[in-house]
Amino acid sequence: MAKTKSAFFCQQCGYETPKWTGKCPSCGAWNSFVEEVVQRDDKTRPGTGWDEDANSKKEQRKAHKLDEVIHVQEMRMPAPDSELNRVLGGGLVPGSVILVAGDPGIGKSTLFLQCALNWKNIVTLYVSGEESAQQIKMRAERIGTTNNNLYILTATDTQTLFQEVKKIKPNLLIIDSIQTLESPMVESAAGSVSQVRECAAELQRFAKASNIPVFIIGHITKDGSIAGPKVLEHMVDTVLQFEGDRHYAYRILRTLKNRFGSTSELGIYEMVAQGMRPVTNPSEILLSQHDEPLSGIAIAAIMEGMRPLMIEVQALVTQAVYGTPQRTVSGLDPRRLQLLLAVLEKRGGFHFGSKDVFVNIAGGMKVEDPSIELALVCALLSSYEDKALPSNICLVGEIGLSGEIRAVNRIDQRIAEAEKLGMDAIFIPKVNGKGLEDKFKIAVKTVNKVEDVYKMLF
Numbered sequence: 001m002a003k004t005k006s007a008f009f010c011q012q013c014g015y016e017t018p019k020w021t022g023k024c025p026s027c028g029a030w031n032s033f034v035e036e037v038v039q040r041d042d043k044t045r046p047g048t049g050w051d052e053d054a055n056s057k058k059e060q061r062k063a064h065k066l067d068e069v070i071h072v073q074e075m076r077m078p079a080p081d082s083e084l085n086r087v088l089g090g091g092l093v094p095g096s097v098i099l100v101a102g103d104p105g106i107g108k109s110t111l112f113l114q115c116a117l118n119w120k121n122i123v124t125l126y127v128s129g130e131e132s133a134q135q136i137k138m139r140a141e142r143i144g145t146t147n148n149n150l151y152i153l154t155a156t157d158t159q160t161l162f163q164e165v166k167k168i169k170p171n172l173l174i175i176d177s178i179q180t181l182e183s184p185m186v187e188s189a190a191g192s193v194s195q196v197r198e199c200a201a202e203l204q205r206f207a208k209a210s211n212i213p214v215f216i217i218g219h220i221t222k223d224g225s226i227a228g229p230k231v232l233e234h235m236v237d238t239v240l241q242f243e244g245d246r247h248y249a250y251r252i253l254r255t256l257k258n259r260f261g262s263t264s265e266l267g268i269y270e271m272v273a274q275g276m277r278p279v280t281n282p283s284e285i286l287l288s289q290h291d292e293p294l295s296g297i298a299i300a301a302i303m304e305g306m307r308p309l310m311i312e313v314q315a316l317v318t319q320a321v322y323g324t325p326q327r328t329v330s331g332l333d334p335r336r337l338q339l340l341l342a343v344l345e346k347r348g349g350f351h352f353g354s355k356d357v358f359v360n361i362a363g364g365m366k367v368e369d370p371s372i373e374l375a376l377v378c379a380l381l382s383s384y385e386d387k388a389l390p391s392n393i394c395l396v397g398e399i400g401l402s403g404e405i406r407a408v409n410r411i412d413q414r415i416a417e418a419e420k421l422g423m424d425a426i427f428i429p430k431v432n433g434k435g436l437e438d439k440f441k442i443a444v445k446t447v448n449k450v451e452d453v454y455k456m457l458f
Contacts (some may be wrong), residue, residue, distance in 0.1 A: 006186075008033040011193065011229070034193040074260075077172075077213070080118035083269060083278040086307070087240060087253050089261015092172075095211040096260065097204050099178075099233065101218040101226045102242030107251055107269070107276055108217050110139065111242070112174050114275040117145040122171035124149060125164065129156040129180025129190075143275040156190060158183045158202055170212065175203065177217040179227060196228035197235075204235050233257065245364040250285065251276065252365075255305075265305035283310035283421055286363040296383030299394040300375030301414040301426065302367060308410070308417035310394060312362035313372065315379035320356045331361030332376070333368070340377055340399060347403035348450060350384060371408040373399040374427065377450060378457060385458055392424040395453075403450045407431040415440050427453060 008017050010033055015026035020033050076091030085091055088098070102108050109131070116124040117140060124147075128136060133152050140146070153164050158181055165173065175181065179191040181199040188194050200216065207214045216236065219227040226233060233239050237259045244251035253267040269276040270285075279285060287299065287310055296315045301308060320326070329337050337359055341352045359376065361367055374397035382389050396414050397405040408414075411432040418426045425443040433446035447453050 006035050006194070009036050035188050036194045036197075077122070079115060080120075081115055081267075081278055082280065083253060083267025084115060086305075087255045087258075087265045087267045088238065089258055089265070092213050093237070093260045094213055095207050096238060097200075097207050097214045097216065097236040098238040098240060099216045099218055099226070099236040100240045100242060101220050103220060106242050106244055107271055108242050109176050110143075111253075111269070111276045112176065112215055112217065113139055114143050114145070116150050116172070116174060117143060117147045119172065120147055120149065122149065123151070123168065124172045124174065125151045125153060125168055125170040126174045126176070127153045127155065127161055128176045129154070130177060142273070156180050156182050158199055162202075162206065165206070172213055172215070173203075173207075174215045175217060177219060178203075178232075179219050191227075193229045197231060200228075200232050200235055243366075248364045250279070250363060262305050266307070283308075283417060286311045286365065287421070293388035293391055295386050295388045296379055298375040298379040298382065298389055299423075300367075300372045301394045301396040301418055302369040302372050303410050303414065304369070306413075308413045310417060310421055310423075311365055311367065311372075313375045313379045314360045314362060315376070315383045316356075316358040317352070317380060317383040318356045318358075320354055325352075325354060326356040326358070328356075328358045330359065331364070331366050332359060332372070336370075336373070337376070339401075340373060340380070343399060343401060343403055344377065344380065344450070348454070350381070352380075352384070355384070370398040371396050371414075373397065374405060374447075374453065378453060381454060381458065387458055389457060390425075392422065393427065394418050394423050394425075395427045397427070397429045397447070399450065405429045405447055405449060405453075411436075412439075415442060415444060418442055427456075 008020050009015070010024040010027065010029060012024065012027050012029040012032050015024050017033065023030050024032055074093050076093055078091045079085045079088065100108055113126065113136065116126050126136070133154050136152055151168050151170065153161065155161060178196055178200060182190045182195060183198045183202060186194045186198045203214050203216065221227050238255070239257040241254045241256050242251060243254060249271050251269040251271060253269065255263050255265045257263060268279040268282040270279050298313045300311055300313050302311060327334060327337060337357070341357065344350045345352050357380065375395040377399060378389060378395055396408055398408060400406050407429045411428060415426055419440055419442040423442055425445055427445050427447055430446040430448040433444065436444055445456070447456070
C-alpha cells in the first residue's frame with residue numbers, strides 16, 4: 001500500500017511548500033497555507049469503482065470519437081417542490097451533485113428535510129453530522145409530514161456512510177453538511193480545505209458511478225462566499241445559494257451554476273412554522289399595499305431567469321445636511337445609482353449633487369436586471385418633485401448615458417405579468433413597442449427618452 005504524502009499549498013496563489021509557514025513567499029498572504037494530499041493509494045479509496053465491473057471501467061478509459069458516443073436522454077426526477085424544480089432546470093438529473101450554501105439559520109436543513117419527507121416514492125438517506133437523530137425527529141414532527149422511505153444517519157466518517165449506502169441502496173443522498181464529514185484518506189481535521197475537497201471528490205465519484213443524485217449542504221464564510229476550496233464549486237454540477245434576511249419571512253434559492261439548466265433562475269419561499277412554503281406568485285408579496293398615493297415609489301417589471309416579477313422601488317431625496325451628500329442603496333448596485341444620478345443632472349437639469357439619496361428594493365430583494373432603471377429614475381424624480389406617481393402603473397427600460405431608454409428582452413412576459421396583477425398601464429421602450437398593438441388589454445405606452453416619461457407622468 002502506497003504511503004500517503006501531503007504538502008502545504010497557499011490558498012491565494014497555489015505556492016507549494018513541504019511544511020507550514022505563516023507568510024507565503026510568493027504572494028505575501030498571511031495564514032493562507034493549508035495541508036493537501038499529494039500522493040495516496042487509489043486502490044483503497046472509498047467509493048471508487050462503485051458497482052462497476054472491470055470491462056466497463058476499461059471502456060470508460062478508452063478514447064472515443066464524438067460521433068460514436070451514444071446520446072441517452074436523461075430522465076429527470078421531478079422534485080415535490082415546484083420552486084426547487086425551477087432552480088434545478090426542471091427536475092433532478094440522476095448522478096448529479098448539487099451544492100447548496102447559505103447563512104447559518106437561513107433554513108437549509110429544514111428545506112431539504114422537508115423535501116426528503118415529501119419525496120414519497122423514492123428511498124432517501126439523510127446524513128447529518130450536525131444534529132442528532134432526536135433533533136431531526138423533532139423538526140420532522142414540526143413540519144408535520146411522515147415518510148417510511150426516509151433513513152437518517154448521524155455519522156461523519158465517509159467509510160461508515162458508504163457502508164450504509166450499500167445496505168440501504170437509496171435513490172437520493174443528502175449530506176448535511178460537507179464541513180462535518182471526515183475521510184480516512186486525509187489526516188487533517190473535519191472542515192479543513194483538504195478534508196472538504198477529498199470528501200466532495202468521494203461523493204462525486206460515488207454519484208457518477210452509481211447514478212444516484214447527491215445534495216451537499218455547505219457553509220459560507222463571513223464575506224458570503226462558499227466555505228472550503230474554490231475547486232469544490234468546480235467539482236459539483238449545480239451550485240445553489242440560499243439567501244434572505246432573517247428579519248423577513250421570505251427566502252430566495254438562487255442558481256449560481258447549473259450544467260443541466262439556466263443559471264439565472266430563482267425560487268422564493270416563505271418561512272412558516274411548518275417549514276418552507278413555496279411562493280408561486282411572488283409579485284403579490286413584493287408589492288406593498290398603500291391606502292393613499294406616496295411619492296418616491298415606482299413599480300418595475302423585471303425578469304429573474306424565466307420568471308417575470310413586479311417589484312416596488314422606493315427612493316427618498318432630501319436636502320443634504322452635511323458637506324458630502326449621502327448615497328445609500330439596498331438591493332441594487334450603488335455604482336449604477338451614481339451613473340443614473342449623473343444622467344439626470346446632465347441631461348435633465350435636476351440638481352442631485354446637493355441632495356441625499358436613499359434607494360431601497362421592497363421585500364429584501366437583490367436585483368441585477370438593468371431594466372429596473374426606468375422605474376428607479378421615476379422613483380427618484382417622484383421624491384425630488386414630491387409628487388406621487390399615478391396608481392397602478394409599472395415601468396420597464398434600461399437608461400443609456402445620453403438619457404435614451406434602451407430595449408429590454410422578454411417584453412411580452414413582462415406585460416402579461418403586469419396585466420395579470422391588474423395594472424392599468426405599463427411604460428416600455430419605444431423599440432420594444434413594435435408589433436404589440438391590440439395584443440394586450442393593458443395600456444402599453446412607449447417612451448424614447450427620460451424627458452418623455454417626465455412630461456407624461458409629472
